[in-house]
Amino acid sequence: xxxxxxxxxxxxxxxxxxxxxxxxxxxxxxxxxxxxxxxxxxxxxxxxxxxxxxxxxxxxxxxxxxxxxxxxxxxxxxxx
Numbered sequence: 001x002x003x004x005x006x007x008x009x010x011x012x013x014x015x016x017x018x019x020x021x022x023x024x025x026x027x028x029x030x031x032x033x034x035x036x037x038x039x040x041x042x043x044x045x046x047x048x049x050x051x052x053x054x055x056x057x058x059x060x061x062x063x064x065x066x067x068x069x070x071x072x073x074x075x076x077x078x079x080x
Contacts, residue, residue: 057074
């Protein structure tokens with residue numbers, strides 16, 4: 001003989017109880033983490049690109065490919 005102990009399979013509020021709230025919170029946090037990761041990568045890549053552009057610009061100036069005036073103008077253009 002099997003005892004039921006008063007549980008008839010009914011879960012109050014179903015999906016909209018605490019389980020649903022925690023599931024929604026979990027997915028919101030996962031999505032936030034993904035967005036945060038890619039924004040961080042994007043910012044670090046843009047910073048790296050600016051530094052790389054400045055290095056290339058310095059090399060061109062040292063080699064004599066551009067004048068001091070051109071160097072200063074290009075340096076302003078890339079934001080340094």
